[in-house]
Amino acid sequence: MATLHQLKIFECVSRHLNVTSAAEELKMSQPGVSSQLKLLEKEYNLRFYDRSNQGMSLTRVGREFLEEIRPLLRKIEEIDRRFKKNDNRSDSSLFVVGGSNTLSVTVFPEILGKFRARHPDIQLVLKTSSSHAMEASVQNSDVEVALITNPTYADHCIYKPFKDYESVAFVPPDSPISGERMTLERLTSFPLIAKRGSLIIDELRKRGYPPNLVVQCDAPDAVKAAVKRGLGVGLLFGGRVALEIEKGELRLLDVPEMKEIKIKAFVVYDNRRRLSARALDFLDTLSGGRD
DNA sequence: GTTTAGCAGCTTACACGTCA
DNA sequence: TGACGTGTAAGCTGCTAAAC
The missing domain is CATH 3.40.190.10 (Periplasmic binding protein-like II)
Incomplete structure (x- = not known):
């Protein structure tokens, strides 16, 4: 049976579509990641990736497999968060979001209120600065998700129109x-x-x-x-x-x-990192906040 | 309780193919 | 031809179960 570790590797590689980049994120060697992918494909006797020297892409069955395992990985992360909340690892309950100067005042109070109601165990940190500074914060992982205006469409950032x-x-x-x-x-x-x-x-x-x-x-x-x-x-x-x-x-x-x-306001996050379960919930809250 | 064998998974080193 | 990305080989490490 496929291991949880293999599923996490598969999900990470599917995001990067690059074994080397995924290996960096997973803090593994590239051959280690590659071999785990091969074991996973061998386990199911399926080909999840089309590989070439230009890179790799998901096959149709690879995309279907990814859709199936993503909710599982999210659920496991939730379970980890819930049952590990008493351990002493620092910042395990900390969720850092960012907002431009304007949106931090106008939009965030309501959004944060809704999010807090859904996740009273999570300690929220709202960082506020200019939109450009927030984009930089997303890129260097200071904040996981930010709400900004005036996007510069920086590398590695995903921008979703908000309002x-x-x-x-x-x-x-x-x-x-x-x-x-x-x-x-x-x-x-x-x-x-x-x-x-x-x-x-x-x-x-x-x-x-x-x-x-x-x-x-x-x-x-x-x-x-x-x-x-x-x-x-x-x-x-x-x-x-x-x-x-x-x-x-x-x-x-x-x-x-x-x-x-x-x-125009945008939600921005880094496409090189998998969003945590709480970040995905935060995006759900934002969706509910649209009118 | 200690030792040992087997296994899984990792690493480094290197080979190979493609592209600019 | 060098850079880049992937795969393979060989060896190391740590875990587990069996044997003593």
Whole structure:
């Protein structure tokens, strides 16, 4: 019968489609991995890989076999996690995720809450930085899964579209234009406040509406603070001001064209490493979080 | 309890084929 | 021709079961 070790090797090689790379991940020698694959194929008298000097690819039966064993390996990992939780190996219950500055504030609180409810035994760590820094963190295994915007499509990273966020314009509730419906052209006639390097500002310029930018801030909170002081009209992506809108501290302007200026959020993870069971559960939670 | 034989699985060293 | 990826051979290590 195939051993669990052989199944893990098969799964790893199937991800890399390269025995040498898989051997590195498994901390084995390449011949060791190769021989285990051969034993596995001999066990079932089937050929799971087409091998060539350009590399290898899964045969049809190899793909079917992979589909069958993946849930098993995931279940075994869950069992390990559950029944080894009392041993003293460091960080066995630690799950590190990452988020861009914006998404860490807007999306993560709800997602993390749902995930915690499903996995109260897992200690969550949320790392926050720029999207580019988060991509680097995924690549060097500092975080297992991250939510980012502005992907650079770095090597070895898988990007899955998560959600689009509309941009909004907002003012203090006592502003004379509070709640007014207007065009982009009229909007850009007002003094504007946005984040430095804002994609919204770039988009306004592209559309031929050079913005009257009076304040640029590094942090979204600073944008909101400046707007509350009446320095101008604030521009951010929707989720960042939802709470203030709900509390009545700020009011949205009705600018239909703003709805077309969106920021795309992506889930990113490293395709060189097999996702842990908790990471897969986290992705499930994210899927449930989409609307 | 100790020794020994057999086996599985690993490693290193090397061979081979292909490609740029 | 060198780089790269895979397979084979030989030898080492550790585990297990049988023998004493």
